[in-house]
Amino acid sequence: MDITNGDGNLDPATFLPAIPKLKHLALSLDNIVREGASLPPLIRQYCPDLSSLILSGSGDYDIIAAHRRIHQRNENSTIPTTITTEAKKTIRINQVTVDNSSGSALLDLSLRNSWNIDLIGTASSLLRQLIHHSYTKIQSLDLSGTDELFDQEMITYLTDHPFPCLTRLTLRWEPTTNNALDHIVQNFIIQSAMNLKYLGLKCKQYCINDEFLSALCPVAKNLRELQLDYSELITTNGLRRFLETMTHPKRSLRKIIFNSTPAVNQELLYTIATSKLCIIDEMTIIYCKHVKIDDFEQFLDDKIQAAVNNDEEHNHDTISLRCEWMMNKLELCFYHDKDPAEFVESEKGKRFLKKLDRVAKEWKFSICSPITTLIFGNHVE
Known part of the structure; x- marks a missing residue:
């Protein structure tokens, strides 16, 4: 169920009793700013089967799209069976006692607070209530906000809760001041990382640095997918x-998304293409300012050559690499200050697309300019 009209106020007590079987709810914070405090107890009372909740404010986030992604993920994948769902049974997970006799709790929680300071109080109150009731069962946590939401008191509150079943964590923190909470935020992420399969981080000049990555390595042993947006402190x-x-052969990280990440350059691409310690099956590069199309063409050449060097029977001039040397998915998005069609229609552009075919089973290539955007590819959603 999606309720996204930000023009009027809604009282949850008027519609939740009518939908007792509700499992997924996307709701605008603007709609419940007056009655927000009553939402969590009303959900527990009238919608005990609710498993995913998305809250957002002021239209700064596409709630419907996120709702559908969560719904599809829950419908198409097996929910991790870290804990049993048998009623009235207490079990121990990672030294945390979980009592399943208290009824259902949220599995997926997204709170994308807008920059509207009038919604800060509602967002903070909701977050505390929802986490207090569901932290032992939450599997996916997606939080976004500014200093007012991620202040020391709130981050400390999050750190005080162990989240034993958490497998997906997305944190988007947009500080508006010189907020010196790096170590507390780092502690929260690392503390939550033991069972993580997905970690998405969007922080510019705060929190995410080389020391944090080093501390994360021995903890996040089950991590399969990482998304870094900006992260300007990482070298x-x-x-x-x-x-x-x-991405070592003995570890599980196989999918990487780099969005405007300055540390991604030709040197790093060379390591990914040639190092036997870097096994990446899926990679996305979006507007990384130190990577040009020529740099990525060199990456493709290096990856092809590395495959040839490791396969004595392979012919460098054949159309595609053997399947074991190919990436499963590759997605690229570059800015081009001229008409993208000029590049794509040139011999250089045609050669580039052929190399993508050789290196990746599925790929998507977007080239953008002030004039237009061209997208090429096959089967990448």
Whole structure:
């Protein structure tokens, strides 16, 4: 169920009793700013089967799209069976006692607070109530906000809760002041990382640095997917060391998303293409300012050559690499200051697309300019 009209106020007590079987709810904070405090107890009273809740404010986030992604993930994948769902049974997970006799609790919680300071109180109150009731069972936690939401008191509150079943964590923190809470935020992420399969981080000049990545390596042993947006404090050497540890053949990280990440450059691409310690099956690079199309073409050449060097029977001139040397998915998005069609229609552009076919089973290539955007690819959603 999606309720996204930000023009009027809604009282949850008027509609929740009518939908007792509700499992997924996406709701605008603008709609419940007056009655927000009553939402969690009303959900527990009238919608005990609710498993995913998305809250957002002022239209700064596409709630419907996020709702559908969570719904599809829950419908198409098996929910992790870290804990049993048998009623009235107490079990111990990672030294945390979980009592399942208290009824259902949220599995997926997204709170994307807007920059509207009028919603800060509602967002903070809701977050505390929802976590207090569901922290032992939450599997996916997605939080976004500014200093007012991620102040020391709130981050400390999060750190005080162990989240034993958490497998997906997304944290988007946009400080508006010189907020010196790096170590508390780092502690919260690392403390929650033991069972994580997905970690998404969006922080510019705060929190995420080389020291944090080093501390994360020995803890996040089950991590399969990492998304770094911005992360301007990470250096190329720090990111290279992290990848060689986490994408090692004996580790599980296999999917990487880099969005405007300065540490991604030709040097790092060379490591990913040639190092036997870096096994990356899926990679996305979006607007990384130190990577040009020429740099990525060199990456493709290096990856092809590395495959040839490791396969004596392979012919460098054949159309595609053997399946074991190919990436499963590759997605690229570059800015081009001229008409993208000029590049794509040139011999250089045609050669580039052919190399993508050789290196990746599925790929998507977007080239953008002030004039237009062209998208090429096959089967990447």
